[in-house]
Amino acid sequence: MTTETFQARDEAQIRQLIADQQSAICAKDVDRIMSFYAPDVIVFNVRPPFQTKGADAWRQIWEESLRHFPGSFGMETRDQHVVVSGDLALAHSLLRFTGMGADNDAAQTWLRTTAVYRRSEGRWQIVHEHNSVPFDPETGKPVFTLDS
Amino acid sequence: MTTETFQARDEAQIRQLIADQQSAICAKDVDRIMSFYAPDVIVFNVRPPFQTKGADAWRQIWEESLRHFPGSFGMETRDQHVVVSGDLALAHSLLRFTGMGADNDAAQTWLRTTAVYRRSEGRWQIVHEHNSVPFDPETGKPVFTLDS
Numbered sequence: 510m511t512t513e514t515f516q517a518r519d520e521a522q523i524r525q526l527i528a529d530q531q532s533a534i535c536a537k538d539v540d541r542i543m544s545f546y547a548p549d550v551i552v553f554n555v556r557p558p559f560q561t562k563g564a565d566a567w568r569q570i571w572e573e574s575l576r577h578f579p580g581s582f583g584m585e586t587r588d589q590h591v592v593v594s595g596d597l598a599l600a601h602s603l604l605r606f607t608g609m610g611a612d613n614d615a616a617q618t619w620l621r622t623t624a625v626y627r628r629s630e631g632r633w634q635i636v637h638e639h640n641s642v643p644f645d646p647e648t649g650k651p652v653f654t655l656d657s
Numbered sequence: 658m659t660t661e662t663f664q665a666r667d668e669a670q671i672r673q674l675i676a677d678q679q680s681a682i683c684a685k686d687v688d689r690i691m692s693f694y695a696p697d698v699i700v701f702n703v704r705p706p707f708q709t710k711g712a713d714a715w716r717q718i719w720e721e722s723l724r725h726f727p728g729s730f731g732m733e734t735r736d737q738h739v740v741v742s743g744d745l746a747l748a749h750s751l752l753r754f755t756g757m758g759a760d761n762d763a764a765q766t767w768l769r770t771t772a773v774y775r776r777s778e779g780r781w782q783i784v785h786e787h788n789s790v791p792f793d794p795e796t797g798k799p800v801f802t803l804d805s
Contacts, residue, residue: 553769595744619707623701623773625771639771643701644789651797
């Protein structure tokens with residue numbers, strides 16, 4: 510295979526991993542969600558703390574967060590970009606949860622998400638994830654809509 | 658050179674690029690700041706909008722932001738991580754501006770910053786940057802301190 514073919518194959522693998530992880534999130538399957546992360550992952554998440562170090566600590570946050578999710582929901586992704594070279598891959602996109610009900614905090618909330626995958630022994634895992642919403646210093650409030 | 662030696666050399670290059678860019682920011686040298694970005698960079702910044710596409714749009718935000726900075730200031734970095742493979746590099750850290758004066762918005766404000774570099778024709782440039790502070794949904798406010 511040529512370098513371009515390898516790259517196209519790797520990019521397709523990353524896009525499939527993202528789809529598989531979203532499926533695991535919608536199934537509230539924490540074991541499967543965590544299988545996408547490296548043990549030494551460092552996460553900058555939407556909510557405090559500033560950073561979360563290691564899969565064990567990040568797992569606790571997933572378990573706590575999913576308790577507040579309804580029985581059934583979906584995920585919508587826009588502007589997904591994937592770049593792969595060697596054993597490193599970048600994926601970033603805009604994301605929101607759907608079907609959450611109007612009274613749920615996560616409803617109508619767009620997020621920016623960045624994930625970096627490292628391939629080790631043939632297996633891609635997330636070594637860094639950064640999720641956030643913008644903060645408007647003029648209003649003192651976070652911004653949840655794409656058109657702002 | 659071995660793969661490990663190449664990797665160590667590339668990591669040292671990225672750390673030097675970060676130091677050089679911080680030096681350009683403290684000098685308010687927008688041309689030099691922008692030389693670290695690829696033309697097609699996509700930025701998720703602390704402030705709205707949700708995303709900024711392309712170096713021209715990102716340059717305008719740098720020019721506007723630097724107007725609010727004092728004549729002299731510094732930058733403090735913590736927990737810097739650099740991972741390189743092939744022609745892709747990840748760098749993430751916690752960051753704050755120093756010497757801004759107590760009345761400046763950016764004073765005492767820690768940020769999380771993630772940058773992904775791509776090497777093209779031997780030159781590393783940032784293709785994606787994600788800067789944010791966490792948002793606490795219980796208080797409705799952003800969080801600027803590391804111990805929260």
